[in-house]
Amino acid sequence: MSLIVAKFGGTSVASPERIKMVAKRLIAMKQAGNDVVAVVSAMGKTTDELVGLAAALSSNPPAREMDRLLSTGEQVSMTLLSMAIDASGYRAMSFSGSQAGIETDNEHAKAKITLIHADRIKSAIAQGIIPVVAGFQGIDKRGDVTTLGRGGSDTTAVAVAYGIGADVCEIYSDVDGIYTADPRVAPRARKLDAISYEDMLELSSSGAGVLQSRAVEFARRYGVVIHSRSAFSDAQGTLIKEADSTMEQAVVSGIAHDTSEVKVTIRDVQDHSGVAAQVFQALASNSVNVDMIIQNISEEGVTDITFTCPGADLPRARTVMESLLAPLGAREYAVDESIAKVSIVGTGMKSSPGVAARAFQALGDSNVNILLISTSPIRLSVVIDALQVEQAVRCLHAAFGLDSDTVFEEKMLSAEELAAKKNKGRS
């Protein structure tokens, strides 16, 4: 008998058939004696289609209009899911961000939730109704619809869970939990039963795509327990919560990788004070999100400055570089788009020396060349050649004792397929 928030992503509500499955699942929770609130994303590719329509009309659509346009996607899926629940004989009621009392600032396209008035949702629950909330959106003080940024539905779910004091915020997706590494890259990756907010945050922000880091941050701040699980099975997923003694005591929780960043180097910069500030202020004011920064030791008064940033920011980064070469007296700049960042994450690293040494040893043994290094108390990241990303993730996964006895692909096969595969191997 729990109070549950259950969030379903776009794939889970991509068609009327899938929406019916979600309705069934919610009703099963209800029948098991729980109270449940659903949070939904837009159906399948709806958001992309709406973005396409906008692009046909404007190369730079006003943010207020764009937010209003995109918010309709979740409003369609919330009403359809409510209808499906109703058609199965249970009561449901849809709530747009505004009706759900999700107030935000007015930073369109990346609004932050400032307040949640959950009274109307609570009152619906008390009447035995299943509230269905549109993810990804809120309303600002002027009554204008805002959106929380791509993947913001996770944040909506956590915010609603906090607002109504839910026992757990279940986030359903096409993966069945948090793994020690991406199983497509490291086939011996293991699913974690539980992970701390801190480790999950570092994994999310290092490229693990299962959960939005903002949602995890929100959950940590307000103590909301997240359960990341599969929309297509009943299996237990991974709990994201405050670190406690029941969690595995591994030094490293997982290995994340990210191939979406690029590396930029400005060569032969005149090395006087304020140079770095000049570069990174210019980048920041042009909305280039710089991740890692390395400045070489100065030789004969000149130095190289290297940084990484999302590939999406590269056009803006190039513009900034062009404008800076002359004022900095720099020779040229070079871009490397074929890089990968691999990160080792674990709260246990804080109390366990030698993690870096073990990582470098493992990478060295596998002939993976390290281009850049950055660290935090619970994370070590290296930038390497993108072609070596699988090798790097696998060798680090093994080196830190994360390897499972079974290989991921085999778990995905049916008993028959597995037998067939084994027989084939023997023949």
Add this chain to the structure above:
Amino acid sequence: MSLIVAKFGGTSVASPERIKMVAKRLIAMKQAGNDVVAVVSAMGKTTDELVGLAAALSSNPPAREMDRLLSTGEQVSMTLLSMAIDASGYRAMSFSGSQAGIETDNEHAKAKITLIHADRIKSAIAQGIIPVVAGFQGIDKRGDVTTLGRGGSDTTAVAVAYGIGADVCEIYSDVDGIYTADPRVAPRARKLDAISYEDMLELSSSGAGVLQSRAVEFARRYGVVIHSRSAFSDAQGTLIKEADSTMEQAVVSGIAHDTSEVKVTIRDVQDHSGVAAQVFQALASNSVNVDMIIQNISEEGVTDITFTCPGADLPRARTVMESLLAPLGAREYAVDESIAKVSIVGTGMKSSPGVAARAFQALGDSNVNILLISTSPIRLSVVIDALQVEQAVRCLHAAFGLDSDTVFEEKMLSAEELAAKKNKGRS
């Protein structure tokens, strides 16, 4: 220098290309020194598609959810049109029904507007912005989205025009005004320069589909001048306004026809008092919208009762009839689906005797058999065989002096096509 509300229907905003054309048109009005507010319907077939999605999930979706679902259609087109205007260098701002301050009762799917708070729209106009309002929708006291019924965008446009004190409410569609008859049926139909609210109301409710009768009624009550005109040309259309001396002094303004009704007859009903009440109360409580009623003179204590209703209501009417035969002691009931109602409408009929005689004469001369007759002070309707509808409309159109010297199809042809046609006729 006027304050104009301009409403564009679904066909006018069916694609990004058409939306750009609408934006161009609005900007032209602005450049001519006017202030303008746009009201839009959903793009093309959007509403039908949303209805289809709902039907895939529920045979009887809750009205509150259905309204919320359908309202997204207009919200998409309002944002896209705003983007198109913005991309052309003019300022625009979209307003959902709720943002436009359109308050309604909570009769979902057919809500009535109770109040308009036009402050936000007025303030946008004052800032030089083109407000773009979502048609068809409002918000009730609980903050739930309501819809005004199919075609409700016309009503939104009139309501907004009233709320901001606009000089005119322009309603753009694929026809270029109000005709003395449907030109597809009566090729000698003429476009009217102006028509009174009363005549327009009778025409609309008698089958002329150009304007929603509710919108005309709203306009009459609040004195809003409507201009019905073409979305595809700059030609002057038809003004709908208070009758005045500038209007044509014709006895009859137009001939409307409607082939969507059916005729039901209950035969050999025991004729005692209260029988008719029993029949029509049963029909009303089953949502059958009865239009015309005829009861024959009783012979030997039994009579026939005949009525017409929309074809869409026929299944419900049949159910009622089945249940009434025994209690009424009636023999049977018969349905005729092949009927047409033809109506002569004109405020001038009040002061001009002999209209009915002239109409019956004309129909008789054309061998059109009259099945039922009903009248109002400014309307005479006859029900005839559906196969004779063109003949009936044309002969009445001629009999009341409405025929134009030119034939409609010819106006639609280019000069070249017309010349070609004439030459062909000669050869």
